[in-house]
Amino acid sequence: MEEKKSKVLISKKSFVTLIVFLVVLAIFAVTFSTLYAVNMQRLNTTNVNLEKVYQRTFYDLVDSVNNTENKLSKLVASTNSSYANTLLQDINDNVTNAEVQLSYLPISMNGISETTKFINQLGGYTRTLSNKTKDGTKLTTEEKSKLKELYNSIYGIKINLSKISKNINEGYVISANIDAGKEDYNNFTKDFKKIKNQYQDYPTMIYDGPFSDSTLNKEIKGLNFEVVSKEQAQSNLEELYPSCEIEYKATSNGKFETYDFEVDCEGVLLYAQLTKKGGKLLTLSAIRDGDDEVLSKEDAIVKAKEFLEKQDIQNMQCVWSDKIQADAYLNFAPEIDGVIVYPDLIKVKVDLKTGKIIGYEASTYYTNHTERNIQTATISKSSAESKIESEYQIKNTRLCLSPIEYEGEKLTYEIECTKKGDTYYFFVNAQTGEMENILKVIKTADGSKLM
Template structure:
């Protein structure tokens, strides 16, 4: 009997252990499944927010000019982005009046932008009333974008979860859970129809116009690298090899300073030009201003024989400031001829240089004489715009060419923009929407 009890006790214990293991496995599977669902829901919602943000940017660009060619390009992008936003919105696992209204708004923007784009494709400029309607759509898209971004913050911080939103949507009380109530408020206010500096990505070309001079050896490149940093500051220089398949073939070195700082530096095989230099170090607060850093950057470039460089855009981050400097030929800014400097804001030390754009694009241009007047170019800008500056500038194109333009900076209904009008043909070449932040200026 005792043996029988022992057997049953063992069986009971084994059964309990198996039950616990199965329970843990089931819990883990359910947790894993819940995480997958949560991630999928987040992904769909993030896409909705991104597409609405893109739509807002293109609506803003559409407000800048009434010209048919301009509208055909920007409004078709609005149509494409809003259609994609609607598609991703259908994947969000909740039903509510707010979601329904958002979908309705996106459909209205899609239909209106498609209609206006086709009008522009036919060569017809937009009327003042049609431009006003685009302004109205932009205003709401901006409010909606801000609200949805706040919801992303709530989701990321765990303040709201999709299962809670789903439960509340079934009980029609979703507005109490999160910023969804702001979506609804904004719709009531909407009368409806019932978005590293500009050009910094266009810095490569097949012909390296600024890469002049004869090929050099690795030993010669090492001497140039040490002279650039300062031989008196160097403890050791290590050769890190030759890279031939990059945008610019370079010799790479790792320099150890007397303070044991590690500096990476690349020198071009052709001509022995500095291509890249960078080292990271701790910064101790911000003891100099942005303007101080800009001036130190100018002085540094002049000392390194880069003449006539003008600051264009900058961005601050973690005690550093990255400043873009473009070459200025006479009174014309050549944006393709770009050098980026990374400067520590505690003492103004130059801790990074990227001369890729300058080496790819720099040369003395022959400026054409058959230019339209700036008054003629200005006619392409909306009469509602308040202009703050006008000048000639050379900008790169997506086809690895460049074009001389009149650059107009201004504001329309609190939206800051930069418009580029071809200085020979009078056609619009590009539109940038400007966002000023406490850390610098962004363009889209």
């Protein structure tokens, strides 16, 4: 009996404990579920808003593509060159918008890179044609037939997008399963990939403008040397960095073919890449030793020139310099018969604490460097300067060979001017007197930039 009684007593106590436990559990459950509900509510609001942004972007894209298709069909039909020019500009605006809208949608590059490329090139091509037709030049027969080809592709994209629109109207949610953490997470993204599959053969566009297939594969002019061995390249590097340890790291096979080494100079690690052809130093990347500045920018220029001369690169002038913390960034270009040759640019970075060369970039130099016949200026310095509006104060004028984007090298007068504390560089063609380019110096916390 007693045993039984005590059992009941324990049960009673544990019953109380159980109740307490259950109450605590209930409190937790309520807290959790409330938190969960609040969070779900928030998540839902966020998702709804996200979906709105995606749908708006998608329908804007549909508009841009439809406008492009419509105007391209008019362009193919038009015979008036000034109307054609207006249409080309409109197409370019719409295509630019389409590119931005496309990049906002949550589709991986794997699914849309071909379409993005087509859209970008269509933009570059129409901009080039628009520049060309500005002065009344008519489109050629080849250009017209290329435009017809492009029309067919954009029409294909339009049809696909309208299919997707229909699906969205019937309940597709663009952001559905977006947190799945993989690329093809719903029907929207899958349908977008189909655009690529159905129109795989976007036409090739070769033109002198942005994103052209021709500018992507620029020929290298300045490396007409015999291929050297890895050991030869290493010994060339040793001459530049005597008493440093050099270790071979890799061979690069890209646009440039190089032997890549790591140079250890008293703890400072430099990554040096030397061309297989000729064993020339192409790039050098390293970080500076600290933030102390011992040397001036002028000292750095002297050091950089010595470094260039060691590699038999002569007549280089420092044409632009900037100091960012304790790094001096120096740009050098050759001066030939009083003309600065900008296409043959070499960039050098000098550590202002140690005076060591910790950065070198000669890919532009080796891409463009060649024997040139520089023409003489037919326009005088003073008549070039007369092209500048009077509110700009002229500081300096010099002759230079400028790389004009998509047009090639042109002999120009570079006229440095200031206005209200801002510095501008005007480039006036030394043969035609036309203004070719204007650069403005933008000062930022991270040094000055030319834009």
